[in-house]
Amino acid sequence: MCGIIAALSYNDNISNNLISALERLEYRGYDSAGIAYLDNNSSLQRIRTVGKVQLLKETVERQQIKSHIGIGHTRWATHGTVTEFNAHPHTADGVAIVHNGIIENYQELKKGLVNEGYVFESETDTEVIAKLIASHIKSGKTFFEAFKQSVNELVGTFAITAIYEKEPHILLGAKKGSPMAVGISPDKQSGYIASDAVALSTLANELAYLEEGDIVVVKKEDQILYEIFESNGQKIRREIVPNKVSLNDVSKNGYESFMLKEIFEEATVARKTYERFNYNIDISKFNNISIIACGTSYYAGIVAKYWIEAIAKIHVDVEIASEFRYRNPVLTKNSLYIFISQSGETIDTLCAMRLVKEAGIKTLALVNVDTSSIAREADFTIKTEAGVEIGVASTKAFVAQMLSLLMLCCRNIDIEAIERSINAILNGDHDIAKLANKIKDCRSLFYIGRGVNYPIALEGALKIKELSYISAEGYPAGEIKHGPIAIIDENIYTMALAPYDKYFDKTISNAREILARNGKILLITTNDAKNFLHGIDKNENVECVFLPENNPLYLPFSLTTFIHLLAYYTAKAKGHDVDKPRNLAKSVTVE
Numbered sequence: 334m335c336g337i338i339a340a341l342s343y344n345d346n347i348s349n350n351l352i353s354a355l356e357r358l359e360y361r362g363y364d365s366a367g368i369a370y371l372d373n374n375s376s377l378q379r380i381r382t383v384g385k386v387q388l389l390k391e392t393v394e395r396q397q398i399k400s401h402i403g404i405g406h407t408r409w410a411t412h413g414t415v416t417e418f419n420a421h422p423h424t425a426d427g428v429a430i431v432h433n434g435i436i437e438n439y440q441e442l443k444k445g446l447v448n449e450g451y452v453f454e455s456e457t458d459t460e461v462i463a464k465l466i467a468s469h470i471k472s473g474k475t476f477f478e479a480f481k482q483s484v485n486e487l488v489g490t491f492a493i494t495a496i497y498e499k500e501p502h503i504l505l506g507a508k509k510g511s512p513m514a515v516g517i518s519p520d521k522q523s524g525y526i527a528s529d530a531v532a533l534s535t536l537a538n539e540l541a542y543l544e545e546g547d548i549v550v551v552k553k554e555d556q557i558l559y560e561i562f563e564s565n566g567q568k569i570r571r572e573i574v575p576n577k578v579s580l581n582d583v584s585k586n587g588y589e590s591f592m593l594k595e596i597f598e599e600a601t602v603a604r605k606t607y608e609r610f611n612y613n614i615d616i617s618k619f620n621n622i623s624i625i626a627c628g629t630s631y632y633a634g635i636v637a638k639y640w641i642e643a644i645a646k647i648h649v650d651v652e653i654a655s656e657f658r659y660r661n662p663v664l665t666k667n668s669l670y671i672f673i674s675q676s677g678e679t680i681d682t683l684c685a686m687r688l689v690k691e692a693g694i695k696t697l698a699l700v701n702v703d704t705s706s707i708a709r710e711a712d713f714t715i716k717t718e719a720g721v722e723i724g725v726a727s728t729k730a731f732v733a734q735m736l737s738l739l740m741l742c743c744r745n746i747d748i749e750a751i752e753r754s755i756n757a758i759l760n761g762d763h764d765i766a767k768l769a770n771k772i773k774d775c776r777s778l779f780y781i782g783r784g785v786n787y788p789i790a791l792e793g794a795l796k797i798k799e800l801s802y803i804s805a806e807g808y809p810a811g812e813i814k815h816g817p818i819a820i821i822d823e824n825i826y827t828m829a830l831a832p833y834d835k836y837f838d839k840t841i842s843n844a845r846e847i848l849a850r851n852g853k854i855l856l857i858t859t860n861d862a863k864n865f866l867h868g869i870d871k872n873e874n875v876e877c878v879f880l881p882e883n884n885p886l887y888l889p890f891s892l893t894t895f896i897h898l899l900a901y902y903t904a905k906a907k908g909h910d911v912d913k914p915r916n917l918a919k920s921v922t923v924e
């Protein structure tokens with residue numbers, strides 16, 4: 334996904350606000366960035382850079398720009414390589430546009446525009462929109478009419494904003510499938526359109542979120558104001574809500590990275606989620622529960638499967654959203670369908686939920702952003718209390734998801750024990766940075782676990798992949814011998830999640846099978862296993878880590894914090910940007 338921002342102001346310093354918004358939007362993508370603005374002669378200007386927003390910021394500051402209107406974009410590439418000519422904004426005859434989403438019919442539209450004589454400079458779908466608007470203006474339409482007509486011709490998903498040098502007092506925006514918010518600054522001097530509340534955390538205290546098909550006009554008359562129109566052209570008032578994102582949320586607060594700050598918030602997040610969980614959903618009336626999600630959120634669903642089936646005795650399916658939505662699933666009315674998403678904007682999960690809704694079945698969303706598309710379209714929503722998560726790799730949100738799902742089936746939770754379990758890792762002396770140095774140069778890693786430790790192994794492997802770019806596989810410990818063990822040799826390190834629970838002995842046996850092939854093991858176990866290791870800890874290829882937790886129900890929380898810190902320190906040891914890993918974006922709003 335990408336981040337978009339647009340500003341119209343009485344002040345002439347909008348470039349500063351565009352850049353500060355882009356810095357906050359970087360978690361949505363950071364392959365390239367750019368701004369377009371109208372200078373004091375109302376001529377369209379554009380600056381684009383490849384790489385993170387910092388480079389754009391330095392370039393913009395050198396030019397000491399004075400402007401009242403502009404748009405900005407930070408890109409996660411979908412169509413076209415990461416180059417300056419593919420960077421947004423894209424322009425045509427005085428029109429500039431930025432876009433988050435995918436235009437599915439851009440090739441067909443492009444053909445028509447090429448026949449009209451337009452010459453394209455980029456490989457993107459977005460450039461088609463700029464030229465389509467310009468084409469309609471050339472045919473005699475006003476900027477607004479041309480914009481509206483163009484939006485009606487687009488097939489796909491988009492949040493787009495545009496400016497036009499011949500109409501310097503209006504900003505236009507349109508929303509379909511990708512999020513968009515509009516807000517006015519507290520001093521009423523500036524109006525903004527942006528991808529989300531994070532972008533406007535220091536610019537607008539109140540926001541309105543556009544709905545599917547909405548078009549927004551921000552204009553400068555005797556004051557800055559905005560009007561929202563539904564796709565049928567009717568003016569509509571969308572609810573104005575406080576911008577809940579505070580400066581604290583988008584600041585590192587002394588930590589060297591958002592990721593480290595957010596890992597160290599995991600115990601607090603668990604407590605907040607516990608205290609604010611007031612949802613009376615009686616899952617016992619359902620015969621089956623289907624959990625659908627992507628990535629880390631999917632792993633939270635697998636953890637929940639083990640808990641719900643063991644505690645509530647209800648059958649649980651857990652599925653990857655992008656598979657679920659295309660396999661013609663058999664949907665059953667007396668099932669509870671839960672969609673888990675930190676961002677609430679993951680298009681695979683959103684479309685999977687729409688599939689279930691179209692069948693007339695109620696949907697439950699577990700989301701961290703209650704103004705998101707998934708939250709707003711679900712029949713019921715549980716909000717995880719993780720707070721704003723900026724680090725692209727999801728950490729504290731995973732803890733909040735797990736706790737919320739545990740509370741769906743178990744209310745007598747000892748939250749102090751969970752907090753202690755997490756804090757024992759955060760404040761422990763496990764020297765995780767030293768362990769990270771042992772694995773940071775490995776060609777390949779395994780994470781193995783049994784039972785509820787298996788999805789934690791999956792999460793650990795994903796975090797290492799995302800942050801250290803090391804090939805890592807999460808595997809059921811009992812499955813390694815059915816083929817993957819062929820990979821094991823002295824170059825392969827296996828993280829064996831083997832706390833002293835009912836799976837302990839079997840997992841230790843699997844670890845021994847790996848050692849018998851000269852594989853190396855990081856045995857992540859618990860203090861109460863010390864008398865049952867039977868010498869495996871003496872093996873030269875084994876490094877043991879002893880976590881203090883001894884309640885099997887709470888083990889996933891301490892194991893999670895441990896594997897999150899292990900991934901963090903491994904990436905740090907490799908000199909990677911832990912907040913903005915290469916090729917990634919915080920929420921994937923494209924298929």
Ligand code: AGP
Pocket residue numbers: 627628629630673674675676677678679682725726727728799918919920921
């Ligand atoms: C997790 O660290 C990844 N960034 C990614 O797998 C993420 O969990 C996935 O894209 C789902 O995102 P969501 O929870 O916002 O839907």
